[in-house]
Amino acid sequence: MKVYLEKQRFNQPLVIVGLSIAFIVIGFSTMKEWETIAQNSFTEKIGTLSGLLIIILVSLLFLNLNLKTRIDEKGIYYQYKPLHFSFRLITWESISKCYIRNYNGISEYGGWGIKFSFRKNSGRAFTTKGNIGLQIELKDGRKILIGTQKKEELQRVINTYQHKITSNEA
Template sequence: MKSTNAIYKEVQKPRQTLLLLIVFSIAAIMWTGFVRQVVLGIPIGDKPAPDGVLIACWIVFGMALPVISLTSIKLIIEVHEDGLYIRYTPFHLHYKKFLFKDIKQYKPLSYRPLERFGGWGFRVNFKGETGYILSGKEGIELTLKYETVVISTDKPEELIEAMHVFNA
């Protein structure tokens, strides 16, 4: 069970400019369509979507997606006395734990998320490695009994040092 006091805690938020550009471009398109067709009454295209469909898309992609992208997507990394805990919000409802007794080896690494995992997020590559990648090119690699896990971090040396405290 996770102890209440973390000796190390890091909270990462998305910093990919391209991702934010895509999210806000989609939102801008939804807002434009909503205002033009629903507010001004000018249909979009030869066969416009019903207003209800456009309103639903506007709510999901024009309002909810940007808010979620800016406020709730984050990777939380904590080191407790029994192991490493991560939570990729809003996708993980609970912390994913990697207990020290199950970790064979851990080390800092530099990597390219697109090459190794095909992008950012919760990923599994063709080698069977699991990645929890939010931003940057730095992280730690955990070697477990049956799998390898890569976790992005802005401070790999500090994270490794904190893990050494309980796993010496």
């Protein structure tokens, strides 16, 4: 039994730099105005500090976001933590076609993350970065794209289980 595992994170330098700059700008502006803020009522203080709180929460979300993919004899599992609490399973029996392809995150899905396509035929995408993904076409017509950073290893595993897809077509 061949098992494929992959874990991807939002660790691109541009994301880290962008969040850091936002935190620094809001942090400095809050510190600069602290004497004025300190004289305000409690609700006004909370309102002023909410920008800093939002940046901290968004940063924590990006630090914890990760896409896990597992492929074994039962099917293809994916989980986008912390938004999915458990793995989602796509069984081999429900797949009509499965292949690796290049995609354009911006033009096809409007970016990376959990996305729904603006085009009718693209379906959903679960990505973190890059432009290579596992395209899954289900027998009910839905399409799911799962991003990957391990194209060759993923292709070997898909080749191993390809017979489970073709043997179920009727």
